[in-house]
Amino acid sequence: MxxxxxxxxxxxxxxxxxxxxxxxxxxxxxxxxxxxxxxxxxxxxxxxxxxxxxxxxxxxxxxxxxxxxxxxxxxxxxxxxxxxxxxxxxxxxxxxxxxxxxxxxxxxxxxxxxxxxxxxxxxxxxxxxxxxxxxxxxxxxxxxxxxxxxxxxxxxxxxxxxxxxxxxxxxxxxxxxxxxxxxxxxxGGIAERYTLSEAPPNLFNIMEKALSRGSLLSTSISASDDRKEEQTTDHLVKTHTYSVMAAQKVQVKKSDTKEVELVRLRNPWGQVEWNGAWSDEWEQVSPKDKAKLNYSADDGEFWMAYVDYIQRYSKLEICNLTPDSPSNDSLRCWNSCQFEGSWKKGTSAGGCLNYPATFSTNPQFQVKLDIDSEGDNKCSVLVALMQKGARQAKQEGVKNYSIGFYIYKYKGKQHVPLGPDDLQNPAAQSYFVAKREVCQRFDLPLAEYVIIPATFKPNQEADFLLRVFSEK
Incomplete structure (x- = not known):
């Protein structure tokens, strides 16, 4: 490339x-x-x-x-x-x-x-x-x-x-x-985020499938600022990012039928490992399965039961790879487009919908969702909004703005922006986050739409990248 x-x-x-x-x-x-x-x-x-x-x-x-x-x-x-x-x-x-x-x-x-x-x-x-x-x-x-x-x-x-x-x-x-x-x-992928306290019932299968496709997974435990990198009693580190290296089912000796769902995590320190269940239960696993799981000790990596994982960790991030990624099929079944734009004070930095007097001045981008992927007259679409340059300017005191976006059904003429009267009831909207990127997935009826990226408050200046992946 x-x-x-x-x-x-x-x-x-x-x-x-x-x-x-x-x-x-x-x-x-x-x-x-x-x-x-x-x-x-x-x-x-x-x-x-x-x-x-x-x-x-x-x-x-x-x-x-x-x-x-x-x-x-x-x-x-x-x-x-x-x-x-x-x-x-x-x-x-x-x-x-x-x-x-x-x-x-x-x-x-x-x-x-x-x-x-x-x-x-x-x-x-x-x-x-x-x-x-x-x-x-x-x-x-x-x-x-x-x-x-x-x-x-x-x-x-x-x-x-x-x-x-x-x-x-x-x-x-x-x-x-x-x-x-x-x-x-x-x-160049697209990152989706899961709050583990609200984990969907099939999240383990989602993780297993994502890893098989080459997606990159990471996870962390939330904590207040005064408890950053504090260790729990079972040797997990708060606000510390771990890699999720594998998700696999294994047969244990004490059960002829039940498979245990396991996840393998890695502490980037190369040390400090979970000391709870499955940190010391490997005698239950056959040598063949143990070899298959590539088990080793004291290298910063450890296995834990999935049920323990979702109870102790707070967030999971899955980076889906883009169609041009080598040896990857995860998003080859998606159409994609991207737009660049800017929020400029007094002209295009209108803030969120809470500011109706200026909201309609935000940039608008048209997309057409016209492929019925599941036979239900809907299209699965992944929308990601990224603000540029905040990390590069950290030493100057620049921070990420709280950003988000709204999706409206298009009602006007081609290339004519929607006006204030058209912007009262969005078809969908993201949450607002003070991070580099906000990304959400939606199932929307087939139609033409307008996406409006916004900072939460008006008159906040930044450049942005808007990416849209719609299922073929």
Missing amino acids: SASKYLNQDYEVLRRQCLKGGKLFCDPYFPAAPESLGCNKLGPNSAKVKGLEWKRPGELCRKPKFITEGATRTDVCQGKLGDCWLMASIAALTLDQDILARVIYPEQNFKDNYAGIFHFRLWQYGEWVDVVVDDRLPTTQGKLLFVKSEEQTEFWSPLLEKAFAKVNGCYENLIGGVASEANEDFT
Whole structure:
């Protein structure tokens, strides 16, 4: 898949220039300097960066490698940066080697024409970009400060973290987030969210099917701000993002007929595991099933019964892959379209429906749902609204606005916006969330519709991306 050159940096051109000049690449757009770290929690006077040095892998070990015997989830151990959401996403990404290869270019190495330059492919607001980084990494006392691999000579994961920090402005901007954001930036996919206290009865089957299709799953336990990363009595960490690596049914010895539904989770710390049921009940499982489940201990991964999972965890996010994802059929049966737009103060930032005097000034986008997918004269549609740029500007105090959208049946002439009188009763609407993206699924009667994206309050300025997937 083609990708545009991020900041107009061409990897091959830059590498050739370095090789010709006999020097290693130093990235002028993301230098080994304080501004690439941050200005507050990772600012020059912060304790976390005391004694920090930028070093290349060759200065940290004798024979550095980009990948050692394949990229796996154990290559992703979180460092001293609060980006567990990103680590959980990278770990889940290793489950599909085709998708991973599109992101990390596994043929890169430290031998053939090495010039201190690496590149990665990321999805950014509707387009794929090729992101170049140099291999100078933050270290203290000769060890990587942020993400690292269990194999100390392997460096694909810290270099990928650096590329992600670059497109988001600095390392500090990666502190705090939800895994679905990174999942989308690695796949271009669409993320759906489930509140586990309201889980549908078939959620385990949904998880099982999603994993079989290559979807990326992440989960977390909600808690108040003063209890962040607090451990429960059974060794689960609150507000901490875990990867969901598998969902599988297993036959236990004490029952001839009953299958137990299990989920496998991974803590991106590479340690601290659930100590409840199924942390110590593996004697009930046959050696054959145990081998099939790839069970091992004390590596940050653990199995737990699905019934325990939905009782203890709060949220589940499933990133559905898009039609152009390799080895994936999850959304090949969907039509898709996307629109870009802006909310401008005084002209197109009308706020939500609670502000009727200005609401109709919001941008409007027409879509036609005309394929009856289930024989009930309805179409299943997935709508996602994403605001741009808030993470990149975190150090400037910019935060995500609360955003949402409304869907109306179209009643006017082609390309004529709906007026205030047409906007009283929407056919459907999303909830409003102060996150990068809000995404919801609807079953709507076949018709032509207008989608109106909005910030909750008027006169809030931002650019946005609206994506619509309708079932064929």
